[in-house]
Amino acid sequence: MSRRYDCTDSEVRVAGLEAATRAVRHGGLVVLPTDTLYGIGADAFDQVAVRALLTAKGRGPEMPVPVLIGSWRTLDGLVERVTEQVRDLVRAFWPGGLTLIVRHAPSLSWDLGDARGTVAVRMPLHPVAIELLGRTGPMAVSSANISGRPPATTADDAFAQLGDSVEVYLDGGPCALGVASTIVDCTDDVPRVLRVGAVDLAALRAVVPSLRVPAAVN
Secondary structure, three states: OOEEEEEOOOHHHHHHHHHHHHOOOOOOOEEOOOOOOOOOEEOOHHHHHHHHHHHHHOOOOOOOOEOOOHHHOOOOOOOOEEEEEEHHHHHHHHHOOEEEEEEEEEOOOOOOOOOEEEEEOOOOOHHHHHHHHHHHEEEEEEEEEOOOOOOOHHHHHHHEEEEEEEEEEEEEOOOOOOOOOOOEEEEOOOOOOOOOOOOOOHHHHHHOOOOOOOOOOO
């Protein structure tokens, strides 16, 4: 049976964060609010939990699960190299609606799907998400919906699709943005936009003028 916590109530929020932390630590799934959309999350280093996340969404490993982190410092321990362009994008847009694809450190023992040595990572701009990530460390987090169905912008949307496959629902009210994050691939010398979402192209180009934008993305 899933448990749901109204995180707009300060006392309930404390109880919800404690329950969510316990769930993540023992391999359970948690739905959490972010600034963009609601996410379904698990311990990024628990391969069984990540597979359960993919099963709950009804998708396979061909679409790797992104990772959410709670601080800038965490990025340094996850990636092979933080380039100056990555650092500039982080300074400009984190926490916020920008996901960066980078090469992860070879020493990391995780399996997020068929990522081929890369990881999509973001620091969300939401106090509940940040506090949970501060307790759990990096979490594998995908949009809280069945694959192919509309993303969840409320906890009700998430529960309607995922139900009791999730142990704890943290309800932070409607998402502030309600759109997916922008994705920039930083694995090559020149960053490339893969998806435009919460952060627009003009803002990105102001930070990285050399940014590549494929015609299909415009």
